[in-house]
Amino acid sequence: MLLVYFLNLLLLTGLSWWLYKQDWAQNLKPYLLPALGLKLLCGVLLGLLYYHYYGAGDTITYFESSQKLTQLANNDAGAYWRLLLFNEFPSEAFRATVPFTAFADFSNSFFLLKIISLFNLLTGSSYYLVGLYFSLFSFWGMAKLTATLSTVFPETRKAAIVALLFFPSVVFWSSGLLKDAVLMGSMCWVMAFVLQLAHRQKLTIVTWLLVPLQLYLFVKIKVFFAALLLGMLTCYLMIQYLSRTIKSLQNIKIQLLTLAGFIVAAIVAVWHVSGIFSVEFILHHLVKTYDGLLALSLHGPHLSYSSLETTISSIVANSPKAFFSAIYQPLIGESLEPLYLLLGLENLLLLLLTAVAIVAVFKKEWLQKIELWHVILLLFIVASAIVIGISTPNFGTLSRYRIIFLPFLVYLLLQNRIAQRWLARL
Structure with a gap:
């Protein structure tokens, strides 16, 4: 051995x-x-x-x-x-x-x-x-x-x-x-x-040869998130390529309008499909996963909804709470267990970074102009946080699942001159 x-x-x-x-x-x-x-x-x-x-x-x-x-x-x-x-x-x-x-x-x-x-x-x-x-x-x-x-x-x-x-x-x-x-x-x-x-x-x-393997692994491990992110990445790639020949697409406002058109078309397409990517299946899977994990989470701090149903209106109504919880919970004091205290400290840091980013926006201290890539990341963060927040009531499990979007959130929150001055001192 x-x-x-x-x-x-x-x-x-x-x-x-x-x-x-x-x-x-x-x-x-x-x-x-x-x-x-x-x-x-x-x-x-x-x-x-x-x-x-x-x-x-x-x-x-x-x-x-x-x-x-x-x-x-x-x-x-x-x-x-x-x-x-x-x-x-x-x-x-x-x-x-x-x-x-x-x-x-x-x-x-x-x-x-x-x-x-x-x-x-x-x-x-x-x-x-x-x-x-x-x-x-x-x-x-x-x-x-x-x-x-x-x-x-x-x-x-x-x-x-x-x-x-x-x-x-x-x-x-x-x-x-x-x-x-x-x-x-x-x-x-x-x-x-x-x-x-x-x-x-x-x-x-070598990079081209590795693409099929990496795509296969990504899709096999998380098919729903892969479909979401790959769709957004495809939109980004198409807009970047088109902007080389269509000058108007070099403007961020036109790029965002084009992206919005792609998203609307994708929503319409998903609305009419059946199988694992159908709206009904996705909603049912979210609520079923939530109910299953909730039964195992009642002994400790957890996220709960007063009413969660397999309808779009119910998901939309609970989305703000799901989004906030996926990013900032557990808060300090929700549990005295050592691991939850560590999570609470990290979430306190996230709250601080969020506050600094908001202040930076109002003080015009943003590091650079908004790029289409940042918007792609933001949309992925919002969608992922809502899905994970809705389906994962256990804070311990939530802290693990959210890493699919958390680094991109931190990346965006650090793109201001206030945060950059902090980083320069480290």
Whole structure:
């Protein structure tokens, strides 16, 4: 086992060095190595938190369940690869022993089990080594997006570094053996690719070859958020390309009107579709998820709605509360548990940053002109915060799920001269 650890740590070191030597990574020096070290450390701390404080949780369930697939690989390699590639189970009896298999073709949790099982074969089923690989993958995508933002919008370099690489809950919950690490790594990588493509930056052959894999991972892990963000990124890419030949589209007001037209067309299209992207299914799924998590959250501080129904009017009426709660709750004092106190302190910081940003707007202290990219991020933040706030009443779970939009919120809040002066002193 010592040899397995040594070889894997050697491989992890090699991959880290490869990242460090990438051209885009040079934009992040001298912050890259400290950020990477923090990320890998958080991957280990997350495992310690769940194994030695909670004693249970998603990460433990995923890892222990993946052992059944790993055992199949050791006993019958052919059956394992058929399961991995085609979801063909060796028997119904075996299927009954593996969780998340009721809808194996659609379950992102079962998809994650298959990924973990591959890393089990590489690491000798070492939880912490697998967590380090997941953390490194997450860091790759998030660091690449940070570097791309630093190049495309150089005035916001420090804001991007803080928001994506050092903001506490963003770093912690996007590390270790969780779906969120795969989600953030693939999502941020795709966002960086779109920005590079839209702003005509050089793209290598390796980058083009990786696009299908990163898109596949993003969609498989979070299909609804992937559909939302990919739709917005497509609009951004189209407007940027059209603006090269249509001069009027270089005006931000015209760009926003065009974006509004795209959004209206998308809403009309969604209104008439059926299946998992239908309005009825989405509303039903939101309320069902809320009811299920609420039953498990009554013992601690949680978010509750007096009336939440599967209607658009009900969702709209509860949206302001959902939006506020997803960003700023739990507040200091809502719970004396150590983890909730830490969350409360971070949320207090978010409230402070929000207040500073509002003051900066009135004092005309904004760092730069509004770009279409900022509007895209803002729309994604609002939509994601409402969806997560509506469906996730447990504040602990909420703090984890919100990292899909939180770094972009922090990034926008730091784009003012008041915040920039603070960052310059750090």
